[in-house]
Amino acid sequence: MARERVEQQPAAATGMTLVVMVGLGVAFLLFMAFLNVVKSGNLLNETNLLYATLIFYFGAATLYLGFGITGTPNYIRFASLATWAGLLANTGAVAHRWYDAGHPPFASIYEMLLSFVWTLAVLTLIAEKKFKVKVIGTVTMPVAIVGVVLMQLLRTEVHPLVPALQSTWLHVHVTLAMLAYAACALSFALAMMFLIQDKMKTETFLAATSIFTITTYVATLTRFEKWGGLSVAAWNPEEKSEIFIAKGVRLFVVIPDLGWLLLLVLAAVAAPLVFYVLWRKTGNDAHIDMANRAVFLSILLQTLALVFFIARARDGHYFSLDADGQFPTSLAASPFILSGLVGGIFVSLLYLLLLWRRADLERMLPSADELDRIIYKTIAIAFPLLTLMIAAGAYWANRTWGSYWSWDPKETWAAITWLVYAGYLHMRITRGWRGRRAAYFAILGFAVVMFTFFGVTYLLPGLHAYA
Amino acid sequence: MATSLPRKIWQTLGAIKTGVILLILTVILSAAGTLILQRPATDPDEIQRAYSPQMLRLLDGLGLTDVFHAWWFVLLLSLVSLSIIAASVQRFPNAWRFFARPYKSPDENFRKALPTHTLIPVKEEEAALSIAERVLHKKGFHPERIVRENSFSLFGERNRISEMAVYIVHASLLLIFLGGIIDAEFGWRAFLSLTRGEQSSEVQAQNGPKRYLPFAVRCDGAGQENYADGTPKRWWSNLTVLKDGREILHKQIVVNDPLVYGGVRFYQASYGKTGKVDKLVLTATSRQSLDPKDITLGLNETAALDPDTTVRLAEFFPDYVVGDGHVYARSNDLENPAAHLVVESKKSGQAINYWLPAIPGVEQNASSTYEFQGKDVQMAYFTGLEVSHEPGQWGVWAGVVLMGLGLVVVFYLVHSRIWVVPVRDASGQTQLWIGGTANKNKDAFEQRFSDVVKQIESELKLSQPEVPQASVAALTEK
Known part of the structure; x- marks a missing residue:
């Protein structure tokens, strides 16, 4: 068994190798960055600070993952250190942005991500130091990295606030939203850990992973696939914005062949589910082995799809169905596809982590009962915050548009989020729901939060066009 | 003991299962209301484009194109309220006994x-x-x-208050619903557009007739400030409330700061060009004395040039085109302006149409004893005011505050x-x-x-x- 092998190795030695490697990597990247900075002459601008943030978070994530896999306590110390350093740079970037823009960084999706990543890092350190949930960084730091990478692709100019956004109530509203959503994210991560501690079968996680990735790819394909290619919004690199042919109508271009590739990957991510179903039918463990190998293969294919997508979306001009000529596109024009692809890989990797290191994870995590209580506590924090967030938003809307509730999609989905968590609280308090059912509810709640945050912004029309 | 039907219904309404089923229904139908294009928020053309005619007929018939105003949605929310009331009333006596004794x-x-x-x-x-x-x-x-x-x-x-907290939260939710119902029933929204100096006491309701206010609102000025890159930074209007001809209240409103008077709120909603002229400054030169003289005219205003001659600004086009011997306005932008002046002589009773610039076919510029030159023009801007009356909002805000307190008690006391x-x-x-x-x-x-x-x-x-x-x-x- 792999686990025995790890335990035979002297812990301190393995600990130091990775720490030294990550340290050297971080130092190398910082040095390279510094050479560039010296050329441009401006050390502490937002781009550099964000780059430093990215490097440190990357180091932290590697060490947290190392800890997640081997359980070497040494990693955690250095991972925290890297997180602290990243947080410092991140704080600098936030402050810089705030100073430049003259308003708190909540006005665009870029600024929201900046604040979100900051909040996430702070919460990670709190969860680690105060609640002793040490592996939390294994989940949150990769998310933070995805956030910082996404930020590099989104528009970054400081936009002056349009009159409707110049309100203290807006800042109250958005701050509360960030805090509430971060608490929801924490309850989701804890719910996942609960399921591990609650002895949910690894095979069930396999099926869930497969279903998640299948859903992602089916959603991407049904929405963007066109004649074997991917239909994505055209991008004007000078203006850093999508190209519109009429008010609210985007110009789409087709990147050829990628549709077929995604279809292939869909088959690959569906394979584990097929083997899982076979295993359920026959009980033959060979099928599960096949399924696990299929997950491994699907990760390779997913990575390939991501690389191709990034390479082709960043480079080249493509034909459009709506206008003559060829137009460029950009990753920033299709954040959905990008986050879908990255999310799929991330979830599959987490499954592999669970598959290989389940025993270590179970040893390191708090007990199921403890986790159940912490989940309830985080939701007890999230729910009042959600309530106040909605109230502050309503008050702001009333001062701006003369109506506190207009059933706009974002409002409606915020209300739905609120109702889901209200449902959780009722079932828990009056029906005594504990454990697994409560954990499912926490997972559902976070799924709705994610849809409210991203889905509504990109999929549904409405007044919340700013963010 | 057989339970009577009303009692049975009451018991069912108060059951947690009913509550959860109603919550799930509310969630599903609200979600549908965000996924299906809604009539009040969308362009009619867009809906036509998005759905086939049969589909649209079906959606309309079911009320799915206006979920949040459909009778069944209102019914559902009423049932939710009833369920909350029933559940609270049924459980309250026990809790109260516990609390009071x-x-x-x-x-x-x-x-x-x-x-x-x-x-x-x-x-x-x-x-x-x-x-x-x-x-x-x-x-x-x-x-x-x-x-x-x-x-x-x-x-x-x-x-000990912690035992009552759940009822506080439920009561606050009912208070919010009550405020919402009052607003749906007695509240209204309307629009009012004013130019500088204009006053009005009638507003155009959003879906219905004009509404008359017991007071008038006058606009004393409105404007826009821009950022350096040209995007708008601020819109403002100076408003005065007049009652029985007396000035009662002055306020400068901006986008996030409305004027409130007599339960009616005026919000800065839009600002734009009316296409009308506010002030036109002209240089008039008599053909005899060659003595230039500046005059300022508003639309339909008359100025005396000498004891015998007057000039009136009859029409103004910010962006004119000529077709079939008529002058038309092409847009409201000050691109290609034309002014129609009428020069009158008391003695002869003659009225001459003077066009600036001279437009062949309609102008009689040569007959005028004066020549005119445009010097400056200021266009009139309108300020668009969203007007709303929400008598129930105090219920909503009171409910929100109460709920905040209630939740703190529920979770932390x-x-x-x-x-x-x-x-x-x-x-x-x-x-x-x-x-x-x-x-x-x-x-x-x-x-x-x-x-x-x-x-x-x-x-x-x-x-x-x-x-x-x-x-x-x-x-x-x-």
Whole structure:
């Protein structure tokens, strides 16, 4: 068994190798960055600070993952250190942005991500130091990295606030939203850990992973696939914005062949589910082995799809169905596809982590009962915050548009989020729901939060066009 | 005993299962209302484009293109409210009994059944009780001595309000719903567009006739400020409220700061060009004296040029085109302006159409005794005001505040109780029975309870040093 092998190795030695490697990597990247900075002459601008943030978070994530896999306590110390350093740079970037823009960084999706990543890092350190949930960084730091990478692709100019956004109530509203959503994210991560501690079968996680990735790819394909290619919004690199042919109508271009590739990957991510179903039918463990190998293969294919997508979306001009000529596109024009692809890989990797290191994870995590209580506590924090967030938003809307509730999609989905968590609280308090059912509810709640945050912004029309 | 139908319905409404089913229905239908294009928020053309005619007919028929105003959605929300009321009313009496008449003298059965309790041997009952009382007081439990016919006990508690918190939250939700219903029934939204100097007491309701206000609003000026890159930074309007011809209130409103008067709110909603001229400055030169003279005209205003001659601004086009011998406005932008002046002579009674610039076919410029040149033009801007009357909003805000408080109590205030009863064990030794319970967060309470017990023990030890440590029988089950 792999686990025995790890335990035979002297812990301190393995600990130091990775720490030294990550340290050297971080130092190398910082040095390279510094050479560039010296050329441009401006050390502490937002781009550099964000780059430093990215490097440190990357180091932290590697060490947290190392800890997640081997359980070497040494990693955690250095991972925290890297997180602290990243947080410092991140704080600098936030402050810089705030100073430049003259308003708190909540006005665009870029600024929201900046604040979100900051909040996430702070919460990670709190969860680690105060609640002793040490592996939390294994989940949150990769998310933070995805956030910082996404930020590099989104528009970054400081936009002056349009009159409707110049309100203290807006800042109250958005701050509360960030805090509430971060608490929801924490309850989701804890719910996942609960399921591990609650002895949910690894095979069930396999099926869930497969279903998640299948859903992602089916959603991407049904929405963007066109004649074997991917239909994505055209991008004007000078203006850093999508190209519109009429008010609210985007110009789409087709990147050829990628549709077929995604279809292939869909088959690959569906394979584990097929083997899982076979295993359920026959009980033959060979099928599960096949399924696990299929997950491994699907990760390779997913990575390939991501690389191709990034390479082709960043480079080249493509034909459009709506206008003559060829137009460029950009990753920033299709954040959905990008986050879908990255999310799929991330979830599959987490499954592999669970598959290989389940025993270590179970040893390191708090007990199921403890986790159940912490989940309830985080939701007890999230729910009042959600309530106040909605109230502050309503008050702001009333001062701006003369109506506190207009059933706009974002409002409606915020209300739905609120109702889901209200449902959780009722079932828990009056029906005594504990454990697994409560954990499912926490997972559902976070799924709705994610849809409210991203889905509504990109999929549904409405007044919340700013963010 | 057979239950009557109304009673059965009442019971069903109050059941948690009904509540959850209603919640799920609300969630599903609200979600549908965001996924399907909604008539009030979308362009009619866009809906036509998005759905096939049959599909659209079906959606319209089911009310799915305006979910949030459909009768069945209103019905659903009413059922949710009824369910909350029923559930609260059914559970309230019990909770109220618990709240209003706290259990202060624990009997023997209760003492045995309570999971968190302990026994401390004491020498002197009275002294020990005083110590316990002091410790409870210090820990914020506000103890009282309960003397009954055949029992004596100390009772202390914290945050009894916590037992009522759920009802506070439910009541606040009903208050919010009530505010919403009042607004849906009696509230209205309208639009008012004013140019500088204009006043009005009638507003155009959003879906319906004009509405007359018991007062008038005058616009004393409006404007826009831009950022350096040309995007708008601020819109403002100076408004005056007039009642019976008297000025009552002045206020400059900006986008996030409305004018409120008599329950009606005026919001800065839009600002734009009317296409009308506000002030046109002309240089008039008499053909005889060649003496230039500046005059300023508004639309339909007349100015005297000399004792005999007057000029009137009859028409103004910010962006004109000529077709079929007529002059038309092409846009409201000041691109290609034309002014139509009428020069009149009292003596001859002659009226001459003077066009600036000279437009062949309509102009009679040559017959005028004066020549005109444009010097400056200021266009009139309108300020668009969203007007709303929401008499129920105070219910909503009161509900929101109450809910915030209620939630804090629900989640963070724990009703904890501690009883202290002097008892005798089999050998006749006096002991203090100390027990406690909390309605939530039991781990934290057990910690607090053991702190209280330890404190009492240590103070007892100070006052009665001869009680041996070994005989202290602390017992905390579970």
